Amino acid sequence: MTDKIPLAGVIGSPVAHSLSPRLHGHWLATYGLKGHYIPMDVAPEDLEQVLRTLPRMGFVGVNVTIPHKEAALALADLVTDRAALIGAANTLIFNEDGRIHADCTDGYGFIANMRQNASGWSAADGPAAILGAGGAARAVISAMLDAGAPEIRIANRTRARADALRAEFGPRLVVHDWGMAGLMFEGARTVVNTTSLGMVGKTEFTLSLDRLEPEAVATDIVYAPLRTGFLQAAEARGCRTVDGLGMLLHQAAPGFERWFGQRPVVDQALRDAVLGQ
Template identity: 70%
Template sequence: MTDHPRIPLAGVIGSPIAHSRSPALHGFWLKRYGIKGHYVPLDIAQADLAEALRMLPKMGFVGANVTIPHKETVLRLADVVTDRAALIGAANTLIFRKDGKIHADNTDGAGFIANLRQHAPNWNPQAGPAAVFGAGGAARAVVAALIEVGVPEIRLANRTRTRAEVFRSDFGAKVTVHDWIHAGDMLEGAATVVNTTALGMTGKPDFRIPLDALAPGTLATDIVYTPLKTQFLIEAEEAGATVVDGLGMLLHQAAPGFERWFGQRPEVDEATRKAVLGA
């Protein structure tokens, strides 16, 4: 009897998870590179998460992506946590190691920067301050990444100011907190503008902050990708900004996990975007 190698399995853990584009993305890459492997949606309740993480490696899983509401919880359940995942306070990528340990990382910030570099190659993070709307988990990944690439100042506004204040204590003096009611003022002289809130997303309230102070040539990006071109991006483009939609962040944050699990660095290109948009 010949020994058959196990087919590597990976997936995305969340609840709910049926809406996720990740299975379409990883499925496209698996097919493109002719890899025998599978990537599946895993709807796992909070109460079952610890047990599931112990079971998945025994079932042939080599890793998983993690999304809402488990990104913070998995940090407590992992054996090894990268510095950036610890700083962000959330993980989106798990590797089930051969020694039985669970390795947790956060690739959201790296995906965010890779998306900007791909679609706005002339962007210079050191050219001036960044204005960031929102102070949730995604904002933590974005702010950590912006500081890492040399943005001199992060201007942050959140509807609940206290959440933004936490950023200042966690990320240091580069972060300045602004009241939500005056958030439009943060755009004065900003070189990079980022919406990390769900405002403007399909089915959510509109993004209503005035963009009058936005200078032509500023880079504006939204991490929302449904719709692909949000009202925020439409208005920013009308004001002369260079705009980058949020889909590329999803694609680029997925690449490191795919490489670790399946042994192939995937290319993020137009065909990849089309495959995910068609999902």
């Protein structure tokens, strides 16, 4: 009897653009591990049937991306505290009995990226300013609060969504109107863009950064392009900047370790491989 080769993958719709197969493929090759990581385009109405079938096909787990993160959480049999708090899952582990264990590693990936690429940075350095109130913002807020951020200022084009986050996460969140979002950069030590502004094919980032101080570290969860208009503008004001690719790389590490039994390293070789360099 031969040992089964572990299978993992990423489920989304669309999913062809995903960098995750390249990312996990690099790690599998680097560590000489048996295993495969496969992109799977799954329609929302098929998600539950697919997730219940994959463990019987030799899959040890999957990543889930848009539009399945909330639905995957609801289908899971076991849920981590951080996934429950964020309200979404991006990493699923399939137990031998077929039960689905759901986690959300986006917040972990955010913090690890900042610590690796902004030497000496700490969430506790001072107030943070976050643009956006979607799923990524939830993950960042949760992680920043856990890491000791004293205050998180948040602005979203639809204020009600930002108000809902404050009601959920508590008084360390301060909501600002989108039209006055530039004011919340004053005194902020961490500034995060979680919106799609500046992403390839999306609206350009046009908010004023006149109040942004050089002591701040600015980061964008967008990684296409790597140097977004927001990061370029922050850099012009003297800020250190951290691109969004590292968050993608770091959020993948916990899942890879659970699926393939090896804690992977996020390094320049991985970045080059994922970028096709």
